[in-house]
Structure formats: C-alpha cells, structure tokens
Amino acid sequence: MFYMYFFDFDSFWSELLWIMKFNILLSLFFTIFAIGFFIAIIWIRIYKNLRNEKKKEQHELLIEFLNSFLFDEDFEKEKEIRKFKEEHLRSSLEIKVTIKEILHFHENLKGESARELEALFSKLGLVEYILLDLKRGSWYTTARAINALSELCIVVPDHQIEIYLNDPRNEVRQQSQLYSLKLANENPLQFLNKTVRPLTTWQQIYIENALKNFYKGPPPDFSQWLDHELLSVVEFSIRMIARYNQFEHIQKLLPFIKHQSDIIRWEAINSLSSLEYTELLELIIPDFKKNSRLIKLEILEAVNKLGSHEELKRIGDQINTTDWELRIKYLNIEQGFLPDKKERIYSQFMLEKQFGI
Amino acid sequence: MGSILNHFTEIASWLFLIYGSIICSGYLFTAIYSLIEIRDYKRRNNFEDDIALLQSLNLPAISILAPAFNEGLNIVENVRSLLTINYPSFEIVIINDGSSDNSLELLIKEYDLEPKNILYHNFIETKEIKNIYKSTNKAFKNLTVVDKKNGGKADALNTGINICQHNVICCIDVDCILENDAMLKLIKPFLNNGNKVIASGGVIRVANSCVIEDGRLIEVKLPDTFVARVQVLEYFRAFLMGRMAWSRVDRLLLISGAFGMFDKQIVIEAGGYNTNTVGEDMELLVRMRRMMQERGVPYTVGFVPDPLCWTEVPQTWEVLQRQRNRWTRGTAETLWIHRKMMFNPKYKILGMLSTPFWFFFEWLAPLIEFTGILFFIVLLFMNQISLPVFLTFFFAVYTFAFLFSVTALFFEEYSFQQYKKPSYIFKLIGTALLEPIIYHPVVMWSAVMGNFDLLRGKNSWGVMSRAGLSNPVKEKKK
Numbered sequence: 001m002f003y004m005y006f007f008d009f010d011s012f013w014s015e016l017l018w019i020m021k022f023n024i025l026l027s028l029f030f031t032i033f034a035i036g037f038f039i040a041i042i043w044i045r046i047y048k049n050l051r052n053e054k055k056k057e058q059h060e061l062l063i064e065f066l067n068s069f070l071f072d073e074d075f076e077k078e079k080e081i082r083k084f085k086e087e088h089l090r091s092s093l094e095i096k097v098t099i100k101e102i103l104h105f106h107e108n109l110k111g112e113s114a115r116e117l118e119a120l121f122s123k124l125g126l127v128e129y130i131l132l133d134l135k136r137g138s139w140y141t142t143a144r145a146i147n148a149l150s151e152l153c154i155v156v157p158d159h160q161i162e163i164y165l166n167d168p169r170n171e172v173r174q175q176s177q178l179y180s181l182k183l184a185n186e187n188p189l190q191f192l193n194k195t196v197r198p199l200t201t202w203q204q205i206y207i208e209n210a211l212k213n214f215y216k217g218p219p220p221d222f223s224q225w226l227d228h229e230l231l232s233v234v235e236f237s238i239r240m241i242a243r244y245n246q247f248e249h250i251q252k253l254l255p256f257i258k259h260q261s262d263i264i265r266w267e268a269i270n271s272l273s274s275l276e277y278t279e280l281l282e283l284i285i286p287d288f289k290k291n292s293r294l295i296k297l298e299i300l301e302a303v304n305k306l307g308s309h310e311e312l313k314r315i316g317d318q319i320n321t322t323d324w325e326l327r328i329k330y331l332n333i334e335q336g337f338l339p340d341k342k343e344r345i346y347s348q349f350m351l352e353k354q355f356g357i
Numbered sequence: 358m359g360s361i362l363n364h365f366t367e368i369a370s371w372l373f374l375i376y377g378s379i380i381c382s383g384y385l386f387t388a389i390y391s392l393i394e395i396r397d398y399k400r401r402n403n404f405e406d407d408i409a410l411l412q413s414l415n416l417p418a419i420s421i422l423a424p425a426f427n428e429g430l431n432i433v434e435n436v437r438s439l440l441t442i443n444y445p446s447f448e449i450v451i452i453n454d455g456s457s458d459n460s461l462e463l464l465i466k467e468y469d470l471e472p473k474n475i476l477y478h479n480f481i482e483t484k485e486i487k488n489i490y491k492s493t494n495k496a497f498k499n500l501t502v503v504d505k506k507n508g509g510k511a512d513a514l515n516t517g518i519n520i521c522q523h524n525v526i527c528c529i530d531v532d533c534i535l536e537n538d539a540m541l542k543l544i545k546p547f548l549n550n551g552n553k554v555i556a557s558g559g560v561i562r563v564a565n566s567c568v569i570e571d572g573r574l575i576e577v578k579l580p581d582t583f584v585a586r587v588q589v590l591e592y593f594r595a596f597l598m599g600r601m602a603w604s605r606v607d608r609l610l611l612i613s614g615a616f617g618m619f620d621k622q623i624v625i626e627a628g629g630y631n632t633n634t635v636g637e638d639m640e641l642l643v644r645m646r647r648m649m650q651e652r653g654v655p656y657t658v659g660f661v662p663d664p665l666c667w668t669e670v671p672q673t674w675e676v677l678q679r680q681r682n683r684w685t686r687g688t689a690e691t692l693w694i695h696r697k698m699m700f701n702p703k704y705k706i707l708g709m710l711s712t713p714f715w716f717f718f719e720w721l722a723p724l725i726e727f728t729g730i731l732f733f734i735v736l737l738f739m740n741q742i743s744l745p746v747f748l749t750f751f752f753a754v755y756t757f758a759f760l761f762s763v764t765a766l767f768f769e770e771y772s773f774q775q776y777k778k779p780s781y782i783f784k785l786i787g788t789a790l791l792e793p794i795i796y797h798p799v800v801m802w803s804a805v806m807g808n809f810d811l812l813r814g815k816n817s818w819g820v821m822s823r824a825g826l827s828n829p830v831k832e833k834k835k
Contacts, residue, residue, distance in 0.1 A: 023749035030756035202549035209409035324478035
C-alpha cells in the first residue's frame, strides 16, 4: 500500500505516450540483451578457465600415465588402463583431451612405442568414440574423426572413408585423402582414381607432405594420373614426376607442353626443366610467340636453367618492345649469362626506357 | 504555420527513426553472419600443420612491401622483425618515401646496403626513384630498400609493386607487429579456393601498451589511455563483426592498408594504388573488384579473422580526429570514384548491397546523426521538445550502442580471447558504457569535418604522430 501510494505503475504507464512506451520497451530489450551478453562473457571466461584447468589436470595425468605405460617396465598395463578408463575418461572433455594428447605423443614417437600407443588408444575405447564422431553427421566432427584415425593409423572399412573423398567440404575431403594416403601400403594415391572434385593447391601441399613424411612404401608411378579427368590431378602428377625424379616418364610429359590449359603447360615446362631435359628448349623456343605471358615467362626460366646465351638470343626477337615484364626477365637472364656485360645491359635498358624505345 | 511545422517535425522524426531502425537491423544481420563465419573458421582450422607448409615448395613466394616515412626511431628493429617471419620464400621491399630523418642511413649501416642497378619498369607511374639498395650480407639477401622522392603512401606502395619480384604482394605498415605465422595464414585463401583469389586481408589489433620485444608481441595488454581502449572495442566491432560478415558473403570492400595480400598482376591491371585519394586501401580493392566484375571473371577476396597484425592506434584526441577525418574523406572519395556501381544490378551484390551499405551506413551515418542533433537543437529553441520523450529515446539509443559493443566483446571472448586478465573485461565494459557519450561524438564530429574538408579540397593525410610501442628490452638498454 505504501508503494502504491507513492508510485502507481499502472496509471503511470497508461499515461505515457506510445512513443515513450516504445522507447522504454526498446531500452529494456537492449539492456536485457546487453546484460545477457555480459553474463555470457563471464560464463565463457569461467567456462574456458575451468576447461583449461581441467585440460591441464588431464594433461598432467596423461603425461604421467603415458610415460609409465611406454617406459616403465613394472607398470601393470591392463589394470592401469582399466583404472584410467573408469576414473578419467568419463566426460567428453576428458576423452577429447586424451585423444589430442595421445595424438601429440604419437606424432613424436616412432616404431614400437608408436604401435603401443595405437594399441592403448584402442584399449581405452577411444576408437569407438571416434567412430561415433565419424557418424555424427556434422562435417567438422567427421573431419576431426578422420584426422584422428589417420594420425593413429586406425584401419576402418574402406567404404567408411571413401564416401568423404568427394565431400562438398574441402576440409573433409582433405582429411579423407590424407587417411587414404597414410594408411596405404602401396599405391598411396589410389584415392585419386575416385576423386571427382578438383584438388586445391592447399590439398596438394598436404598430400605431397604426407607422401614424403608418412608413406613408407615405394613411390607411386605418377604417370598413371596423367590422363585423369581433373586438370588439378594432372597438374599434381606432372609436378610429382619431377619431384620424384621419374625420368622414365619424360616422354609422357612432352604432349603436355602443348596442352590447351596454361596451368598444365606451365607445369609441364617447369617439371621438364627440373628434370633437366635439355631437348625441351628445341620444343618450346620456336613456339615462344604463340604462348601467353605466363608461359613465355616460364620458357625464359627454362632457358635460364637449361640453355645458353645463344638460345636466349633466339627468343629476343620474339619479345615485343612494350612487354616490359618479359624484357626485364630476358635481360636479367642475359645478365646472368654475361656477367661482364651486366652494367652495359643495365645502361642500355635505362636508356631505352628513357627514350621510350 | 504551426501545423505545417508540426507536420514537418513529425515527418523528419519518422525519417530519423526509420533510418536508425534500418542501421540497427543491418548491425543485427552482420552480427549473426559474423558469428556463423567465426564458428566456421574455427572449425575449419583445427588440423593445420605449419611444418608441412614451411617445408613445401608449392607455396608462392611473397614480396612484402613496407613504405616508410620518417620511421628512423624504430625502422631497424621493424625490418629485423620482418626478416624473421615464418615463410619459406619471401623478399622484403622497404620503400623510403623521401624521409627527412636518418631512416635510410640507419638501414644502410645496419644491413650493409649498397646501391644496385636493378632492372625495373614503371608498370604504375610513380615519383622518381633515387636509388635501389641491396645488402652485401648474405643473411639479408632478401632485403631491398628503395629510396625515392616523397609521394605519399600510395605512391610508395606503387613503387614497391614496380620493383618487387614475386607475384603475390603483401602490403604492410612498416611499424606493424606481425604474428610469426601471419603470412602462412594470409596466403591460405589464395591456395584453398576454386576461384581466382585477388586479395586477402587479416584482422588488425591494437598494440598500444602491449609488451613488444625485438619486434615480437610478448604480452597482450589493454591500452592505458581511454582513447586507445575505445579503439580496441571499435576494432572488435569493425573486424570481428563487420568484416567477418561481409567476408561470409564475399563482398568485403576494404582490406586494411596496414596488412593485406594481393595478386600483383591484378593490382597492376587495375592501375595500382590511387595517389589522388587518402583512402587508397579501400579504393584499390573496390577498383579490383569492379574490374573483375566487368570482365565477368569469377573471383574471391579472402579474410582471415585470426589476430595476425598488431598496430599502434592514436593515443590522443587530436591525432584520432585527424585519422577519422582522413578515413571519412577516403570513404567519400572511393564512393564518388565508383559511383557508377551504386544500385547498378550489373555489379550484383557489390552494386546492390555493398556500395549502398557503405554509402548509407558508413559515409552518411555521421552526417545524418549530425543533422539530427542540429534538428534537435532547433526544436529545443522552438520549445518543441518533450523532455520525457527525449530522455526515453536517448536511453534507447544509448543502450543499443552499449549492446553493440558488448556483443563485439562477446565475439572476442568466444573466438580468440586475447585479453586474458579478468580485469580487462570490466575495463572494456566500463569503456563501452562511456563510449557513446564521450568518444562517439568526437568521432562523429571528425567525420563531419572530414566531409567539410573534402569539399574544401583538402587532400593531405595530416601529421600522424605516434607515441611508440612498449619495448622492455629497448627501455632497459636506454
């Protein structure tokens, strides 16, 4: 009653203009949202801190556990694994931290220890968790699961991974490619036969890295993908033929220096010059003028690697005087071939530039 | 007469209200889009292995272009920091834009530079180059210093573009502090895309008061001054909310001049940086986009939300006003130069959404706000203001502004959480509470003056003095 005497809300509210009511309601709405976000910020902060604490604890526990598991001969493995699973693998966070930590350990171990870690991963029931992740349906859990499977070399039926080779998401495709590669005993790039989506340069970098650092078998015959439908796969194969010094495929590369795609032509010229195929110059110099700027630059680079000043001079006449990029590239190479005339070439160029020749 | 005035007042009030509501809705949409994009970005980048990248021969070589004008105080350290970037193949081109201090002498001495006759062509017209220097020390073989006549930042960058060797260029401010993996992250959009990527930009963060050692960020701290602290919030809003949202729909119109990567050939074909505008960074990207759109070539502009580059922001009101004045002129000039794109369906989303958004909500907003304040003063003098209505309206606007900043802070907490100390949260909340009444009017006024200066034909940057970043090692030596 006392309150009502001083402030009658109903009559106060009904006497307000509609615009004032609207403003007050908006202010209330914004304030509630702002407070909500503020609480969310504090909650995220506390949640992340607690999570980090928990991660740290789990991390320390795991380091002790993994060190004992791997290096302590008196460690009762079966009993301790059971104990760890019951006591420290109860929450999703504990499981995730454990997976991450085992992956991290695995990265730095080789041979017997790595195999033991893979066995431990299975005994802790983490494979089932990963397989659940794989089936969960969202692209990022799928990618994460395939990543863990490939890192720990856990074999699952082929069809379970193959379906992701042409997934719409780059990340899922990349992880499934790396899985297929890392777990292969031979022909690690077999997945390329089933690939129908272009490989990005990013994916090519990771495939090459996995080939060099994870795959232990004999290098694949890269020429088998030279007639692949995807230009990116052809491009990758041409490059790999050069990187792996597969000189026996030089003849197969030759048609690609006349390919209709600039990218493929560029890659073919670049790879053949890396393979030091000196006959290449006779094939590309006469056609210099017919090419695009990108290919012309690459032809000049090939002459720089494989040729002489005489061969370079054959190109000189084919360069338009206003094509400055080509002229500069040409003169830079010429300076390399004729170091004693370096200054003269420079002065001549500056003079021509000055008078617009 | 009174009735006409009443009608006019009512119509004007409604127009202001409608405009305000549209802006608020725009902010709401950008917030939602940004949240989705940040979440996706974090999920996308769970499995990266930098070592694989660093060992790769497939990463394109990058030319890092850094214009320098009177940077003698820190230039030697800044260059040293650039030289230690994690990237397999890069060159650094420092363009001394006619400095009147001893920047060049310091560089020559520290890096054993000597003049070299290097062949180059002015693909883009620039001021005269006096000399090009290369180091005699093999450790600095990827360093080139160009000494040229003063022509401004855009001209210096164009000179760098003419001189540099590689096809991907990264334009940065020489005093920026880059994260070690900044280049690896910024190049990713170029390599992981089906379309032609013409540029990619990163998030800029405020370095004031942070601990910097040998050109590397050691500890993130909240700036001591209010002016710099508000800009932390502003940068959250601009990068984590605004640009992330535009990047989601691939219609970003601005890559910050302090840190952006470009396809050199496309830049040259577009004509390089425009030396006649003070907003050369925005103008270049708009021109590149326009050119690609007119050619009908599918293309993309990438954006990386990781904090990759830290820069010093104005610490004083005076410098801040000069900066915002310039930004306004730059925006207006860019929009004017490319006015043909506005509401032009030929340019699709760019013409129908991006440029109108910039016109109405970036350039016009401060002018409308200023007109609103004038309108309010006139009504006040005419005794047409109802104080209770005004107060409720003011409170609604104020709470919205606060909500907007708190949302941005939430995005930061959710994504990268760079400000670790709990006290920073409360300081930032306090800053957000004060911003609408202390900081915002100054920024609005600077924008109004920017337009006024533009009409007067002012075309200079104004003196952008810096206080310098905190470097405990250097301070100890002193």
